[in-house]
Amino acid sequence: MFRHLLVAVDGSALSESAFRKALVFAQETQASITAVRACPDFHVTTYHTEMLTDTREQFEEAVIEDAGKYLERIAGEAATAGVPCDTSCEVNDHPYAAIIKTAEDKDCDLIVMASHGRRGVKGLLIGSETLKVLTHSRIPVLVYR
Known part of the structure; x- marks a missing residue:
């Protein structure tokens, strides 16, 4: 059975729901969890105008603080459970x-993540991180939708 789950979280309602399902699964199987938040890198050209006044270091510091x-x-929610x-x-x-x-660095044996269900042209233009994980990962992936 799975002993160490990597749960990808992004703050969306769907990712929060996937995290809670993974938490129940981890309780039932006595597994541990690593929650990861993947944040964007600094860009000089951006639609977030507040980033234009930041330096790369300021931006990364702010992103890491917010994600932290x-x-x-x-x-805390996992500890309570x-x-x-x-x-x-x-x-x-x-x-x-x-x-x-x-997931590889932390020796996880299952990746759990949400799928936002974008389809058609929107799915093609935006792309699906879940699909990319599914196609590139050698570790099994459980998709919550």
Whole structure:
């Protein structure tokens, strides 16, 4: 059975729901969890105008601080449920790559993540991080939808 789950979280309602399902699964199987939040890298051209005044270091510091607060809450919820939980924030323009690398580095044997269900042209234009994890990972992936 699975002993160490990597749960990809992004703050969305669907990812929060997937985390809670993974938490129940971890309780039932006595597994531990690593929650990972993949954050975007710094860009000079961006639609977030507040980023234009930041330096790369300021941006990364702010992203890591924000993700840290979020992941602290996630870890607290896991602790309340009696599930050991490690957290990780990865700054990477390719969230799927950060998710897979973290799962490999932490010796996880199952990746759990949500699928936002984008289809058609929107799915093609935006792309699916879940699909990229599914196609690139050698570790089994459980998709919550």
